[in-house]
Amino acid sequence: MxxxxxxxxxxxxxxxxxxxxxxxxxxxxxxxxxxxxxxxxxxxxxxxxxxxxxxxxxxxxxxxxxxxxxxxxxxxxxxxxxxxxxxxxxxxxxxxxxxxxxxxxxxxxxxxxxxxxxxxxxxxxxxxxxxxxxxxxxxxxxxxxxxxxxxxxxxxxxxxxxxxxxxxxxxxxxxxDRLLSFGMYSNGSQNDSLNLNYYSQSKPLVENITAQYGSYKPITMNGKEVYRFAVAKVPEAISKAMFQANLTADDIDWLLLHQANQRIMDAVAKRLKIPTEKILSNIAEYGNTSAASIPLALDAAVRDGRVQPGHTIAASGFGAGLTWGAAIFKWG
CATH class of the missing domain: 3.40.47.10 (Thiolase/Chalcone synthase)
Structure with missing residues (x-):
């Protein structure tokens, strides 16, 4: 230890x-x-x-x-x-x-x-x-x-x-401590809004016993539901994290969101009263890369000099589960 x-x-x-x-x-x-x-x-x-x-x-x-x-x-x-x-x-x-x-x-x-x-x-x-x-x-x-x-x-x-x-x-x-605050949330009642489901076929083994084997179906998504969920829950999660850290929107240098849709990112920034020029976005080049999207966008911004040591970043991920979470941290 x-x-x-x-x-x-x-x-x-x-x-x-x-x-x-x-x-x-x-x-x-x-x-x-x-x-x-x-x-x-x-x-x-x-x-x-x-x-x-x-x-x-x-x-x-x-x-x-x-x-x-x-x-x-x-x-x-x-x-x-x-x-x-x-x-x-x-x-x-x-x-x-x-x-x-x-x-x-x-x-x-x-x-x-x-x-x-x-x-x-x-x-x-x-x-x-x-x-x-x-x-x-x-x-x-x-x-x-x-x-x-x-x-x-x-x-x-x-x-x-x-x-x-x-x-x-x-x-x-x-x-x-550079991790100033965080929160994690889940809502399984909306689980069917975004899925990559297993499907099975039956294989009889012996009398009265049948095994199930198969693969996974392609991704299915209710885009309207996911959009509504994101623009409601993500600003709420970030606001709670800012409150816990005793910060206001003016204290945030960068907004770093899961790169699901530029319209979602713009809507979240508007609700938080954070200028859109503070959004770290590389969605144009990479699309939605799920768990990779936040660190991909962060790495690009660090390496091109936008994000500097001591900058305060409000980050949030959201998606299947449904799950969402926020973390506020200082880089470096």
Whole structure:
């Protein structure tokens, strides 16, 4: 046990995405849509699609290595790896595979499933271990390859999703705690609004005993319900977190939301009275990458200099479950 006190420092980030880019014009060749229709309604222009030789574990490993390098530590310094994903390479989990790929030989690793809220839930989970003094250096990864589970003939959903991975290093510190407040929420009564369901076939084994085996159906979504849910619950969650941290909208340097739809992000900013120029958005390039979307957007903003040490970031993830959560933290 490493007794590091109650402080958390966020010291590194990284990201990775597949090489292949699927544009709105490409989608217009596949289904009845257009670049204008997609861009106007979602803010999306491109999305990156994993090839047969690109795995979730490999993308995650690259993102993790970039985050570890920025933090100025080595893979063997990592005590814990939390992989937030809904699309592991292996149904038993992919966190341990990533641990092996990056050489984090001293780390315990596990997967966390909370769909598009996964990265925020992973950050909050990591903070509990650090604040308890159990672990000093925690690597959190948000990664998804949703293209594996998209119905590419469904115009309402196939335009939305892309693939990618993002990572963050959180470290115990005796200095100021950089995670200022957080909240996590779930509403299972709306579970059928966004699903990637298992379907089975019957296989008789012996008399009176039949096993069920099968696969998963493509993603289904009630877009209107998810939109209404997000624009109502996300501002509420962030407002509660700001209250807990004794902050106002004027204290927030950046609004970092799950990249589901630009209209959702704009609506959340308006309700919070946060200027839209404070929204960190890369949805035009990557689309909705589920658990990867928040760290992908953060990494781009850190590396191009928009996000500076000491900046206060209000972040929120929301999606299937239904789940949602918020965290307010200072970068660096």
């Amino acid at each position: 490493n007794n590091m006190g109650a402080g958390i420092a966020i010291t590194g980030c990284g990201s990775a995405a597949p090489e292949a880019v699927l544009t709105n014009d490409h989608l217009a060749q596949m289904v009845a849509t257009s670049d204008e229709w997609i861009n106007t309604r979602t803010g999306m222009s491109n999305r990156h699609i994993a090839s047969a030789t690109e795995s979730l574990s490999q993308l995650s490993a690259v993102a993790a290595q970039n985050a570890i390098a920025m933090a100025g530590i080595t893979a063997t310094d990592i005590d814990l790896i939390i992989l937030a994903t809904s699309t592991p390479d292996d149904l038993f989990g992919s966190a341990c595979k990533i641990q092996g790929l990056i050489g984090a030989t001293n780390a315990v690793a596990f997967d966390l499933g909370a769909a598009c809220s996964g990265f925020i839930f992973a950050l909050i989970t990591a903070s509990g271990f650090i604040r308890a003094g159990v672990y000093k250096n925690v690597l959190i990864i948000g990664a998804d390859i949703l293209s594996r589970w998209v119905d590419w003939s469904d115009r309402s959903s196939c335009v939305l999703f892309g693939d990618g991975a993002g990572a963050m290093v959180c470290q115990g510190t005796s200095q100021d």
